[in-house]
Amino acid sequence: MGIRHTIVSWTRSLSGRVLISIVLIHVVLMTGLFHSVLRLVENNYTEQFVDDIRTDSQRVSQLVTYEIINNDLEKLKKFSEDLLLGGDLVSIVIKNKFGKIIYPEGTQLNEKFQEDFFFGDNGNNLYFIKSRLIANDARVVGSLQLAYDETTTIEEVDVLYKNGFVIAAIYLFIVIVFMGAVDTYLTQPLRNLTRGANRIASGKYNESFKISTNVNEVKILADSLEVMRNELVSRGEKLSDRERRIRALVNSITDAVIVCDLDGNMESVNHAAATLTSYSIEFLAKNNIGELLSFAEVSNTIKNPNADKVYETLLIDKNGEKIPVEVNVSGLTQRQGVLLIVLLRDIRDRKRNEMERYQYYNDMAHAGRLGIMGEMAAGIAHELNQPLGAISLYLQGCIRSFDSNAVDLQEIMYAINSADEQATRAAGIIRRIKGFVRKETENxxxxxxxxxxxxxxxxxxxxxxxxxxxxxxxxxxxxxxxxxxxxxxxxxxxxxxxxxxxxxxxxxxxxxxxxxxxxxxxxxxxxxxxxxxxxxxxxxxxxxxxxxxxxxxxxxxxxxxxxxxxxxxxxxxxxxxxxxxxxxxxxxxxxxxxxxxxxxxx
Structure with missing residues (x-):
């Protein structure tokens, strides 16, 4: 799997594609070129063979014609056998002017003499030539058929092809070796640059681009990448410093700061959040804000434009204690999406102070009412004395009426009703004073x-x-x-x-x-x-x-x-x-x- 991946990666690289392209071009061109050259050399070989045997056949025809004219058959036979002993000539058939075969003797040939015009026409590795035997006086004295062996020329052509293939292979090998050297010389620095860029991309900003090459373009590229790396290092340091300052600032805030996504998953928190909830920062960063408070209320402040961005609710800490907090929610839009920034303020002290202040005001109001009543005591006593004195007089009048035995029921009823009215008036005064002085509870x-x-x-x-x-x-x-x-x-x-x-x-x-x-x-x-x-x-x-x-x-x-x-x-x-x-x-x-x-x- 590793070798296959390496080969595939190499074929997709610049050097691999250049080398493959050049090899394919040379294979196509060399195939056509060598085939043309070999065909040309082969034609030269065969044409030279044909020219040589035709020249030789003319010489043999002249000698055979001379022997037939002299009618010396023994000498003709010996001459023919000598010709067959060496060279490419493998067969001689001689006929007289009457068409009878005079050499070799006893041979019967029903077919006419055949003749080849091109090398290898018969496919039997023999080249046939026929000629008429003509004397000096233009008399036809016979005919001749010669057969020459093509094997030697065919073997020479085969050797030529084999040598051509060897030369082509050597040439391609030289081309591949040369392109490999060029690849090492040109693309190896580029690969080093690529590896350096990958290291920087992985966060290793302190490793510089050190490329050893004499190629000016690669040097310029390496210098440009080094400038870019220095700029990235500088910007990265500035961003790191800014992030440290922001984080230090956030951690110095006494309010809890929680950053979460739209699903409530917390991404980062400050130290105050950990202190408020009694959870660790690592635990909070891996969990949902819904475990601390109602995320529906948090989400509603963003989704509903009319909702209050600041509201009060209860937070449940690690120990299950309900803590009153003031929540302030804002949105932060980034390319990856929208994040929620949730600020939580512990308002336990404020709530306690409000309760104490409310209690204090109630106490002071109560004291004020008592002070007012102290100042009004004399006037109120006078007001109560009036209905009480009237009640006493009415009752005394009733008693005197009973003592004198002069009972007038109408007068007695009038006195009793008047006394009741005065008692009601006194009760009303006392009731209002009592309600005014009473200390009330909250709401x-x-x-x-x-x-x-x-x-x-x-x-x-x-x-x-x-x-x-x-x-x-x-x-x-x-x-x-x-x-x-x-x-x-x-x-x-x-x-x-x-x-x-x-x-x-x-x-x-x-x-x-x-x-x-x-x-x-x-x-x-x-x-x-x-x-x-x-x-x-x-x-x-x-x-x-x-x-x-x-x-x-x-x-x-x-x-x-x-x-x-x-x-x-x-x-x-x-x-x-x-x-x-x-x-x-x-x-x-x-x-x-x-x-x-x-x-x-x-």
């Missing part, structure tokens, strides 16, 4: 409510305190139903805080005229906008950027937590709380909340 009380209703309830709650009840706000509420999905108590807390701050700002002016407006509407972005505008002193320009900071307060006894808590609550509800100076004087605090649309929510 525990999200409900769809009317924002205008929250405003009215908050105003009603603030006015329970006689300290604030002297200021009556103007409600400019839109007639449209403003449905919003929120934690009602938290939004009420924001409204109560803003309304109380506005009333306190108004009271600090010591002016009889005041202005407090609470409005609701839909802004240009389609969100619910609630504004609290007062006629107070406003916020100094140097403090505008600080009013929402924790522990910043312009009040002497303030904790600086009210507005910070309010902003946190609004932002947790995907809204915005902002401040703006009023058009004429005072302040305007407003916040926005997303409008709840039932069909969209579904």
């Amino acid at each position: 525990g009380n999200l409900e769809v409510v009317d924002a205008n209703m929250l405003i009215k309830r908050s105003v009603e709650f603030v006015l329970l305190d006689t300290k604030y009840s002297i200021i009556q706000p103007e409600l400019v509420l839109t007639s449209r139903m403003l449905e919003v999905k929120v934690d009602s108590l938290q939004i009420e807390q924001v409204l109560v805080n803003l309304i109380r701050n506005a009333i306190e700002a108004i009271l600090s002016q010591n002016e009889r005229s005041y202005f407090l407006k609470i409005s609701s509407d839909i802004d240009v972005d389609g969100n619910i906008k609630i504004c609290v505008t007062d006629s107070g002193s406003g916020v100094e320009s140097k403090n505008i950027n600080k009013i929402f900071d924790t522990y910043f307060s312009t009040k002497e006894d303030g904790l600086g937590m009210g507005l910070a808590i309010c902003r946190s609550i609004i932002e947790e509800h995907d809204g915005v709380l902002q401040y703006a100076p009023s058009v004429n004087y005072g302040s305007e605090f407003y916040f926005t909340l997303p409008l709840y649309v039932a069909n969209f929510a579904k």
